[in-house]
Each structure stands twice: as structure tokens, then as C-alpha cells.
Amino acid sequence: MTEKEITEEVVEEGVHNYSAADAYVWPADPKVRQKLEWFQDQKLALMMHWGPYSQLGIVESWALSDADAEWSRKGIDWEASGKEFKEQYFGLNRTFNPIRFDPERWADLAEEAGIRYLLFTTKHHDGFCMWDSRYSDYKITAEDCPFHTHKYADICGHLFEAFRKRGIGIGAYFSKADWHVDSYWKKGCARGDYMWRGPSYDPAARPEEWECFVTFTQNQIKELAARYGKLDIMWFDAGWVCPQSGQDIRLGEVIDEIRSWQPGMLCADRTVGGPYENYITPEQCVPDQPLGVPWESCITLGTSFSFAYEDTYKKPREVILLLIDIVAKGGNLAINVGPQPDGRLPAGAVESLKGMGRWLKLYGDAIYGTRVCAPYKKGNIAFTQKDGKVYALELFPEEGSPVPEEVFLPWEGEVKKVSLLDCGKEVPFTAGEGGILVKMPSFEEETAPIARVYVLHR
Structure with missing residues (x-):
């Protein structure tokens, strides 16, 4: 060359x-x-x-x-x-x-x-x-x-x-x-x-x-x-x-x-x-x-x-x-x-x-100090991991994006409990084929968040 x-x-x-x-x-x-x-x-x-x-x-x-x-x-x-x-x-x-x-x-x-x-x-x-x-x-x-x-x-x-x-x-x-x-x-x-x-x-x-x-x-x-x-x-x-x-x-x-x-x-x-x-x-x-x-x-x-x-x-x-x-x-x-x-x-x-x-x-x-975690990203759900915890980040690309009350997280590993990163509150979930379904309170704000972040405790 x-x-x-x-x-x-x-x-x-x-x-x-x-x-x-x-x-x-x-x-x-x-x-x-x-x-x-x-x-x-x-x-x-x-x-x-x-x-x-x-x-x-x-x-x-x-x-x-x-x-x-x-x-x-x-x-x-x-x-x-x-x-x-x-x-x-x-x-x-x-x-x-x-x-x-x-x-x-x-x-x-x-x-x-x-x-x-x-x-x-x-x-x-x-x-x-x-x-x-x-x-x-x-x-x-x-x-x-x-x-x-x-x-x-x-x-x-x-x-x-x-x-x-x-x-x-x-x-x-x-x-x-x-x-x-x-x-x-x-x-x-x-x-x-x-x-x-x-x-x-x-x-x-x-x-x-x-x-x-x-x-x-x-x-x-x-x-x-x-x-x-x-x-x-x-x-x-x-x-x-x-x-x-x-x-x-x-x-x-x-x-x-x-x-x-x-x-x-x-x-x-x-x-x-x-x-x-x-x-x-x-x-x-x-x-x-x-x-x-x-x-x-x-x-x-x-x-x-x-x-x-x-x-x-x-x-x-x-x-x-x-x-x-x-x-x-x-x-x-x-x-x-x-x-x-x-x-x-x-x-x-x-x-x-x-x-x-x-x-x-x-x-x-x-974000900081994390490493990759399969399946990395599927649709609007991204994953990272650190210190034995998995973080699932639900992404909202627009201010007007719908914010659902039920969120499917395509994580197939063991999960003992799910909590919200910003407040530490535990949220209910059910395990299903290919992941877990998280139940969230009704979202009352006019603007969608940038992301909701779930901590999956294994």
C-alpha cells in the first residue's frame, strides 16, 4: 500500500x-x-x-x-x-x-x-x-x-x-x-x-x-x-x-x-x-x-x-x-x-x-466502574454490571415517549429482587420466558425520564 x-x-x-x-x-x-x-x-x-x-x-x-x-x-x-x-x-x-x-x-x-x-x-x-x-x-x-x-x-x-x-x-x-x-x-x-x-x-x-x-x-x-x-x-x-x-x-x-x-x-x-x-x-x-x-x-x-x-x-x-x-x-x-x-x-x-x-x-x-453484561442492549433496554449487581436501563428517546407500568427486562439470569437505583425502592416482578416483568407505579409526570434504572439483585 x-x-x-x-x-x-x-x-x-x-x-x-x-x-x-x-x-x-x-x-x-x-x-x-x-x-x-x-x-x-x-x-x-x-x-x-x-x-x-x-x-x-x-x-x-x-x-x-x-x-x-x-x-x-x-x-x-x-x-x-x-x-x-x-x-x-x-x-x-x-x-x-x-x-x-x-x-x-x-x-x-x-x-x-x-x-x-x-x-x-x-x-x-x-x-x-x-x-x-x-x-x-x-x-x-x-x-x-x-x-x-x-x-x-x-x-x-x-x-x-x-x-x-x-x-x-x-x-x-x-x-x-x-x-x-x-x-x-x-x-x-x-x-x-x-x-x-x-x-x-x-x-x-x-x-x-x-x-x-x-x-x-x-x-x-x-x-x-x-x-x-x-x-x-x-x-x-x-x-x-x-x-x-x-x-x-x-x-x-x-x-x-x-x-x-x-x-x-x-x-x-x-x-x-x-x-x-x-x-x-x-x-x-x-x-x-x-x-x-x-x-x-x-x-x-x-x-x-x-x-x-x-x-x-x-x-x-x-x-x-x-x-x-x-x-x-x-x-x-x-x-x-x-x-x-x-x-x-x-x-x-x-x-x-x-x-x-x-x-x-x-x-x-x-455507569462508572461497570463492565459489559450480555445481552448488552435489546430494544430500549441496556445492561451493565458491577459488584455482583446487574443494572437494567430503560431508555426513553423523546420527552413524549410513553412510560409503561409494566416493563419487560430481557435478563435470563437469577434475580432475587429488583429495586430502583435513584431511590432504592423495591418493585415487584415476575419471572417469565426470556426475562422478567417488572410492575411500576403509574407515571404521573408530563415528560418522560431520560431513563429508568433497575438494580437486579442476584
């Missing part, structure tokens, strides 16, 4: 495919295996794509790639070559000044929403660093970025610490591609000004140039792991940067080194597979069936990973039903919110996150 074919197989219109579960490699390191158990307990992450591109309200990075112009530059007045636009995009650092950024408020909201770990874009493909990198001048703390004088200028440092104080895990998203650094998108090559997702030259033909990029990339990865406290996860994007494509940054050797001082740290090297893709990352989708390996769906709360003006956001009901579907199949949900260019979180996103938190305070026991 050629480099171009690998690139196109990995990503289509900015959305990654995900690795096949049957090719998953279980890690040999017992501390990584232990950390995977922690990961599978967490269930809910807050993912955040944020950078200077938020000022334009466009998709992050992708409009820089001429090969991706057709889908990524919609709504942008760009000339035929895109050269002027790329210069304007790379100059957004000079106007990025999110003076209303408050990491403590973000962390408070995440805690209220029931978030268990953070996935934050330290650097996307455009190469802009949201931390004080010693290896790049294209960063939030550089003198040509007006935010560099702010007390929270080193955004990653302050954000990670605020979330850690609340017991929320830390994941550092990092793009293996860098479209700003000259050792990747080098000028004066045969490609000219026309750029694509990969380097502007053939790494095999210019090994010294490629080694320069490898050193730069490894230094930045180690810098994040050495200077910014405990990292639970390093989440690597740009799956086309991989040995199979001839773009080998020798990620394994740098992760092994980091684990000597950050033991057990997980590595999500998405779409590459092998021992350094410790969990699989479906994007904007949910697998039809349990995968049997650790996985996490990254799905936007709005319509875009990056901030979009006048965006619309999923309601709490939609997100909770999505979370239940994912958890019943053994996965985690990374719900993505793109912060505004001024540093605040969009009001619609805040409202949804708070609504999620209200539901999880009542029913979180059926």
Missing part, C-alpha cells in the same frame, strides 16, 4: 477510521494493564479542541492542507492556490487573546458534569503549541501572541493542574504531524506550495531532514510528560504518521522512556494498531457491538470539534442515551466541546454538561 493510500484509508474529511478490534495487542506491561482497568472505569471524558483557529469558527487545521481544500475551506474566501489563506491562518497567533479563560471554572464545570478525565489538544496538525514549549516559537507563550502576558498564559500547565485538583484524569492530545515546522512542511521541495497531510518530501529520500523532524517531535512529547505533571494518557492523532507509511517517528522508544518515570501511562496511537495503541478510538460513531477491547468514542457535543459560531448542541437526553449505548458495549465516551476564542465555554454547551451531571448524580452507579 502506498503512503497516499494509507493516508486516505486513515482519514476521510478529517474523520479518522478506527483500528480493528481483532488486531488489538494487549500490553505486556502489568502497570499499563492496570491503568487500562482504571481507564475502563472512568466512562466519561471531556475532549477539547482549542487554538487560534477558534477565532475564525472553522475546522481545526485542515484548511491548511491543499489536498483537503474541497471540504475544509467552505465558507472561506480563498484564492485558487490557497497561499494567502494559509499565511492568514498561520498568523492567527498574533490575534489570539483568550483573556476570559479561567481554568478553575472549566474544572468546576467538568466536575459538575460528571467528567472523569480530560483530553486536551496540546497541539493540532497546524503546529500551534498550547504550552510553553522550548522547541517552538509558534506557541501561546511567544511574544507575538498577545496572551503571553496573561497569568494563565501557559494554558496546559494551568488547565491540567486545575483538573487534577478535582481528581480528574489528564490526557494530552498531541498531533504527530506538524504543518508549521520546516522539517515537516519544508519549503523549496518538488511539491512547491501545494501541501497535503504528509511531509512535503519523501522521508526515505531525505533521511537527515526526517531525522530532524523525529528529534523535534520526540522532544516535544517528552517535554509534555516531563514538565506538566502526571499524565494518565497521551493521545496521538495523525495516524498517517506511522512506520507503514514511511513516516516513522519511533513513538515506541519515546513512550518506553516516558514510562520509566510515568509508569503505566496509556498511549492512544490512533489507527496505527500494535502495542502502543492501548485503546481504540472511533470518531463521531459508535460500534454496533461490544469490541471486547478497551475503546473510546470521541463525539462532538456541537456539530464541530472546534468552536463554530451559532453552533447547536446536543441536549442532555441525547448525550446520556449516547453514553449508555457506549457503556453497554464496553466503551467510554469522550464528549468534545470547542471553547470560544475569548476563553469561555459556549452557553449551550455549559447547559448540556450541567444537565448530564444532574442525571449522573442520580444514576452514575450504573
